[in-house]
Amino acid sequence: MNEVKNPVLQIDKLCVSYGKVEALSNASITVGEGQIVTVIGPNGAGKTTMLSAIMGVLGSAGRVSFDGTIEAVPEVERMVARGMNLVPEKRELFGEMSIEDNLVLGAFQRYRMGHRDQARTMDEVFELFPRLKERRTQLAGTLSGGERQMLAVGRALMAKPRLLMLDEPSLGLAPLIVREIFRIVAELRRRGVSILLVEQNARAALQVADYAYVLETGQIAMQGPAHTLADDPRVIEAYLGLGGKHQAMLST
Amino acid sequence: MDVQIALMLAQDGLTNGAIYALLALALVLVFAVTRVIFIPQGEFVAYGALTLAMLQGGSMPATAWLLAGMGALVALIDGATALRNGQTQKLAGVLGWNVGYPLGLVALLTLLPVKDLPLVAQVVLALAVVVPMGPLLYRLVFQPIASAPVLILLIVSVAVHVAMVGMGLLFFGAEGQRTPAFSDANFEVGPLMVSGQTVWVLMASLVLILALYQFFERTLYGKALRATAINRNGARLMGISPALAGKLTFFVAALIGALSGVLIAPITTIYYDTGFLIGLKGFVAAIIGGLASYPLAAVGAVLVGLLESFSSFWASAFKDVIVFTLIIPVLMWRSLTTRHVEEEE
Ligand SMILES: Nc1ncnc2c1ncn2[C@@H]1O[C@H](COP(=O)(O)OP(=O)(O)OP(=O)(O)O)[C@@H](O)[C@H]1O
Ligand SMILES: [Mg+2]
Numbered sequence: 356m357n358e359v360k361n362p363v364l365q366i367d368k369l370c371v372s373y374g375k376v377e378a379l380s381n382a383s384i385t386v387g388e389g390q391i392v393t394v395i396g397p398n399g400a401g402k403t404t405m406l407s408a409i410m411g412v413l414g415s416a417g418r419v420s421f422d423g424t425i426e427a428v429p430e431v432e433r434m435v436a437r438g439m440n441l442v443p444e445k446r447e448l449f450g451e452m453s454i455e456d457n458l459v460l461g462a463f464q465r466y467r468m469g470h471r472d473q474a475r476t477m478d479e480v481f482e483l484f485p486r487l488k489e490r491r492t493q494l495a496g497t498l499s500g501g502e503r504q505m506l507a508v509g510r511a512l513m514a515k516p517r518l519l520m521l522d523e524p525s526l527g528l529a530p531l532i533v534r535e536i537f538r539i540v541a542e543l544r545r546r547g548v549s550i551l552l553v554e555q556n557a558r559a560a561l562q563v564a565d566y567a568y569v570l571e572t573g574q575i576a577m578q579g580p581a582h583t584l585a586d587d588p589r590v591i592e593a594y595l596g597l598g599g600k601h602q603a604m605l606s607t
Numbered sequence: 608m609d610v611q612i613a614l615m616l617a618q619d620g621l622t623n624g625a626i627y628a629l630l631a632l633a634l635v636l637v638f639a640v641t642r643v644i645f646i647p648q649g650e651f652v653a654y655g656a657l658t659l660a661m662l663q664g665g666s667m668p669a670t671a672w673l674l675a676g677m678g679a680l681v682a683l684i685d686g687a688t689a690l691r692n693g694q695t696q697k698l699a700g701v702l703g704w705n706v707g708y709p710l711g712l713v714a715l716l717t718l719l720p721v722k723d724l725p726l727v728a729q730v731v732l733a734l735a736v737v738v739p740m741g742p743l744l745y746r747l748v749f750q751p752i753a754s755a756p757v758l759i760l761l762i763v764s765v766a767v768h769v770a771m772v773g774m775g776l777l778f779f780g781a782e783g784q785r786t787p788a789f790s791d792a793n794f795e796v797g798p799l800m801v802s803g804q805t806v807w808v809l810m811a812s813l814v815l816i817l818a819l820y821q822f823f824e825r826t827l828y829g830k831a832l833r834a835t836a837i838n839r840n841g842a843r844l845m846g847i848s849p850a851l852a853g854k855l856t857f858f859v860a861a862l863i864g865a866l867s868g869v870l871i872a873p874i875t876t877i878y879y880d881t882g883f884l885i886g887l888k889g890f891v892a893a894i895i896g897g898l899a900s901y902p903l904a905a906v907g908a909v910l911v912g913l914l915e916s917f918s919s920f921w922a923s924a925f926k927d928v929i930v931f932t933l934i935i936p937v938l939m940w941r942s943l944t945t946r947h948v949e950e951e952e
Contacts, residue, residue, distance in 0.1 A: 412843070435846030447841030449834045459827060460834050464846030466827050514846070 357566045357578070359387025362420075363518050363549045364409070364439075369417035371401070371408045378404045379573045381417075385566075386518065386551050391544050393552040393560040393581065395594055396570035402553040403444050405570070406520050409551075410434055410441045422517065435464045438517035442524065446507040450496030454487055457495050457506055461513030473513070480509040483539055501532045508539070519543065520551040525559065537563050557594035561585040569594075614799045616916045622805050622874065623888075624912025625812035626867045630889025631896065631904040632819065633860040638898045639836035640856040641849075642757050643749055646764045649886020650771040651737060651864025653879060656872035657775070658865075659733040660784035665722035667713070669778035671736050675709035677743040682706045685746075705743075712736060726789065730869050734862070741861025742854035749857075750850050768883065775879035783876035786869075808870045815866065816905070819859070832856060884927070888915070891934050897941060907937075 364386040371379040379401045386392045394402050408415035411429030419426045421439055449457050458480060462473045481488035484505045490498070495506060504524060511519055521540070525533040537559050544550060554560035561567055564581040569590065577584065584590050630648055637645040654670055661668040682705035689697040712735055721732065748767055752759065790803030823829040835842040835852040843849065867885075868877065875881070888911050895907030911930055919926040 410844070412840070431843050432846045432848040432851075435844070441844055443840070443844065445840075447838050447844060449837045449841060451837055452830070452833065456830055456834075460830055460842075460845050460847070463827060463831055467846070510845070 357385040357387065357390075357392065359385060359390065361388035362386065363388050363390075363422060364551065365418075365420045366409060367418040367420070369405065369408055369415055369419065371404050371413055371415045377573060379408065379415075382570070382573075382575055384551075384568055384575070384578075386549050387565075389544060389547055389549055390566060391540065391550045391552060391564045392566045392568070393554055393564035394568045394570050395554055395557045395560055396576075397593075398555075399572075400570045401573040402570055403522055404573075406441055406443075406522055406551070406553060409520065410439065412441075432464070435514060436468065438515070439520070440511040440514050440516035440518070441520045442507045442511045442522060444522040444526070446503055448495040448498075448503060448506060448510070450494065452495060453492050454495060454498075454506055455491045457510050458487075458513050461510035462515075465514060476513050476515060480512050483512070483542070484509050500527050501529065504528060504532075504536065508536075512543075516548060518549045518551065520553075522553045523555055524552070525554065525556045533559065557590070558585075561590075561595075611798045612920070614797075616920055617913065618799065618801060618805060620913035620916035621909065622808050622912070623871075623915060624909035625809050626871055626885065627889045627892050627911050628905040628908035629812055629815060629863050629867050630886055631892035631908045632816065632901055633863040634886075634890055634893040635896060635898055635901055635904050636832070636836075637856055637860050638893075640832055641745075641749060641753070641760075641853045643760045643764055644757070644898075645860060646761075646768040646883075646886070646890075647744075647771050648860060648864050648889065649882030649884070650768060650775065651741070651861050651882070652868035652871075652885050653775055653779075653877055653882030654737045654740070654771075655733060655865030655868030656786065656877040656881075657779040657784055657868075657879065658736050659729060659869050659872060660786050660877075661779070662716075662721050662729050662733055663786060667716055668733075668736055670740075671709070671713050671716060673774065673778070674736055674740055674743070675706075675713060677740060677747060678705040678709040681743055681746050708739065726787070733869060734865050737865040738858065738861045741857035741859075741864075744861075745853045745857040746850075750853060753849055753853065772880050772883065775882075779879045781879065783878045783881075784872070785876045786872040788873040804873050808874070811866070811870055815863070822859075828855060888912075888930060891930065891937075894934055894941075895937050 362385050367383050368381045369379060370377060370381060382405055384392065384394070394405065396402055404413065407413040409419055409429065411431040411434050414428065419429050421434065421437060449460065458477055459473055462476060466473065486502060487505055487509055490502070495503070498506060508521070508524060524536050524540070528536065533556065540550060540552065541563050552560055552564060561581045561584060567579065567581040567584045568575050569577040569584070577587065577590065585595070633648055634645055637643055658668040658670045682702055685701045685705070686698060689695065689701060716732065721729065744767065748763060749760070752763065788804045789807045792803035794801045794806065823833055831842065831847045832852055832855060834845070835847055835849065839849065842852065889908065892908035892911050893904045895910070896904030911933070914933060915926055915930050918929040922929065
């Protein structure tokens with residue numbers, strides 16, 4: 356169990372099925388305040404499914420408690436309003452709109468609730484991603500893969516989330532950019548954002564995270580503090596590989 | 608045909624074209640955001656015009672009761688949902704907007720000497736009655752089936768159209784109405800007499816189109832609607848709920864419809880079922896824009912208006928036939944030139 360004093364997110368026996376096929380069964384995880392928690396696992400394990408269910412994009416059975424309030428069935432708009440944000444695997448950017456417009460829309464829910472600090476938040480995002488600032492008027496659909504990733508993360512940050520869920524932020528990126536992304540993840544934690552990180556790049560994820568879960572065929576197969584799991588022979592064999600030290604170097 | 612007649616026909620065509628352009632924009636918007644092909648768009652034109660006519664006739668428009676009825680239904684549904692989820696703080700808002708507003712409006716219409724108010728006030732009151740029906744209609748009919756396939760949405764849309772025409776007959780009777788012009792001024796431009804109402808229609812359409820452009824380019828809510836049209840899932844993750852986007856879209860569409868009705872009521876006699884034909888011509892224009900491009904739809908609308916007025920001169924019995932036949936070559940041209948893009952989910 357992930358023993359934390361102030362859990363931000365606690366999911367309990369969460370189940371999701373597509374038709375008759377159960378893609379997630381009885382998953383229970385906890386994310387503490389200011390923690391980075393990572394979920395690793397092979398393709399098709401149900402990681403994306405889990406994040407979608409927590410966010411309310413998919414219907415689910417079980418219990419999701421966010422910030423101390425239990426949501427029987429999470430509903431996306433409410434979760435966003437309460438400070439949860441998801442950077443989805445497909446990014447879902449607004450392709451025919453500029454970087455700036457994409458970012459501003461990230462703050463839509465905050466704007467609706469009466470906050471008018473979008474300009475300042477955008478400056479903070481530009482500080483993290485100077486590249487986005489240079490290209491602020493470019494259409495999102497014309498960005499490179501790495502830039503799209505940055506925009507997706509930046510857009511989520513515009514909502515000033517308490518819990519940020521990232522679905523494979525390093526997907527398809529050059530090693531140097533991967534390192535940059537993980538540096539930013541660590542920086543976000545320093546600023547008090549709790550993070551739930553789903554990753555294929557297990558080595559880098561375990562290095563940056565505080566706690567880790569291994570998801571296999573819809574079930575939590577292993578869990579523990581990230582550095583303990585990184586030394587677990589089963590994890591090394593299945594996810595880290597032997598002797599492959601270059602990934603670790605890239606993620607520092 | 609001499610130059611003077613040609614100019615007159617062109618003026619007519621432009622005036623109607625401006626109205627079709629407004630309706631085409633509304634149709635494109637509604638389709639982009641909600642995937643509903645909004646057949647009842649024209650009914651809002653008729654409701655707007657005929658509600659204004661009833662107000663000017665000094666009677667309580669029956670549409671006000673329809674508004675109250677729709678509001679009560681929504682209050683019932685949303686109120687029950689709020690209670691079930693224990694969100695009692697939402698109740699005040701739900702009841703205020705859906706029950707309080709229509710009843711307040713009815714009270715206002717009873718108390719005010721509506722018949723003797725200036726035209727502007729009458730127009731505002733007519734809009735206040737008709738426009739809120741847009742979001743209510745979305746809430747009652749389209750929100751529950753928001754994720755249904757386009758074909759289902761279209762069938763429901765046709766049903767709503769039929770129901771609204773039927774209610775129109777009940778509310779307004781079979782008599783046509785024409786309202787007094789906004790201005791009696793006439794301008795002589797060269798050999799041409801331009802009526803004040805024509806100028807009103809053209810200016811109002813232009814202003815409305817510019818205002819819509821500003822709304823979509825500059826305001827966050829406008830951008831939110833565009834975002835929903837571009838990527839529904841992405842918009843949801845930003846907290847832009849499809850229900851909110853749908854209601855906002857239907858509000859804009861109803862506003863455009865009712866305003867168009869008010870604008871053309873002094874030019875053409877409006878019957879309870881006139882809206883359909885007008886809406887259909889806006890639809891032809893929207894199709895020319897592929898239900899996606901606003902500028903093309905606007906150009907198409909002016910084209911439809913001109914074609915209509917010139918064909919009414921040469922072959923007046925066939926003018927509608929000619930206008931609607933136009934859609935065939937346009938569709939053929941579109942299907943040949945546009946590459947089919949797979950819908951990404
Ligand atoms: N809409 C759907 N309908 C049916 N099955 C689905 C659907 N979405 C996902 N699945 C199945 O559910 C399982 C879990 O999918 P999921 O996307 O959660 O995996 P994942 O762990 O994110 O994998 P990856 O690492 O490849 O992203 C897979 O077997 C997938 O085929
Ligand atoms: Mg995935």
